């Protein structure tokens with residue numbers, strides 16, 4: 001069946017309501033021929049065409065400002081090779097769907113981020129990552145993909161093709177990804193250990209903790225003297241959580257009660273210090289064991305805005321000290337999240353060429369954040385920080401080029417694959433150039 005090109009208008013908004021668009025056209029192809037036809041039509045008309053994933057980026061990276069290519073009806077049955085432990089899936093498959101398929105076949109992704117609502121192509125295209133000093137982000141698991149370029153040409157890009165280092169984390173700027181092949185590992189369980197720790201101890205020991213644990217991160221509420229330290233390891237003894245305890249911790253306390261506390265802080269800003277103090281103290285100890293994806297990913301129903309930066313791991317203590325001073329001086333109801341990742345060789349990866357520590361700052365939806373984020377961005381910029389492509393920041397191509405050694409190679413490949421900028425939008429014009 002060919003793609004259908006309809007000209008209705010439908011407002012598009014991302015998860016955080018920080019980006020909106022009113023696409024003039026919406027196409028919903030259900031197969032590769034349909035995608036090719038829609039790209040060619042857009043190119044002939046000189047129109048732009050954007051493929052949003054689940055809309056979970058905080059930036060306007062996915063905003064369909066002209067044409068929207070809706071791939072939700074483009075479904076490809078997963079192909080699993082249990083010998084090589086590789087899976088090939090359609091690009092619009094969500095991580096939740098992927099995890100279920102892998103689980104049923106005794107496989108898993110080696111690492112995941114905090115949620116599983118994103119699409120495979122959306123998550124990898126922006127450099128989505130979890131935490132783990134020896135592990136890269138999700139795009140580093142890609143071993144091949146199929147891409148329709150800006151002229152409607154289909155490219156099979158395999159493991160040995162040097163372009164894979166760019167298209168695996170391509171910001172949605174190089175073409176429409178139709179299928180992705182991912183390297184998986186045998187399914188594994190994680191023992192989760194979550195406990196409060198004095199902030200000064202967490203800072204002093206963080207580097208060693210990152211080396212000693214498979215996955216480590218901490219959450220710190222601005223002004224609090226303690227953090228919630230989360231360690232996930234592949235071995236250890238613990239029982240699974242009961243479904244009641246999981247609901248109580250991950251849904252009721254982390255979403256319903258925390259959401260109510262945030263609403264109180266938003267309505268009465270003078271209450272923010274009390275709200276964060278109570279929230280920080282409410283972080284309690286628990287240890288449990290479960291399938292890896294159920295430990296990595298938890299529901300996030302409280303809406304927020306976020307900026308996240310990667311800096312070289314050796315800069316952790318200095319950068320955190322500056323962030324702590326800045327965040328403590330403000331009314332912020334949401335915690336700072338600190339994670340790590342291994343260096344990789346993807347051209348636009350925030351961890352390109354350097355072991356990295358990630359600092360994510362958040363604010364509750366509807367509360368002022370810009371001054372806070374600006375102040376944190378200045379700290380990160382001074383530490384040669386690289387912003388997460390899917391999270392808020394105010395950097396542009398000129399200064400991003402200096403922090404990515406392969407930036408010029410990426411833009412040269414963009415000139416080849418999308419010379420007419422069919423896949424661009426305002427955000428991509430800003431961060432990659434027009």
Ligand SMILES: Cc1cc2nc3c(=O)[nH]c(=O)nc-3n(C[C@H](O)[C@H](O)[C@H](O)COP(=O)(O)OP(=O)(O)OC[C@H]3O[C@@H](n4cnc5c(N)ncnc54)[C@H](O)[C@@H]3O)c2cc1C
Nearest residue numbers: 053054055056057062113114118119122128129172177390
């Ligand atoms: C609650 C929440 C929690 C989060 N947790 C984490 C986390 O733990 N770690 C982390 O690193 N990030 C995290 N993020 C950020 C999120 O993972 C990224 O922003 C991700 O890109 C969102 O995926 P998506 O499917 O929503 O893609 P979208 O945001 O919709 O799109 C992102 C980009 O991918 C492109 N794209 C999508 N599909 C295709 C395709 N088929 N072909 C070509 N390009 C395509 C889009 O055009 C766009 O350029 C979180 C976000 C939220 C809202």
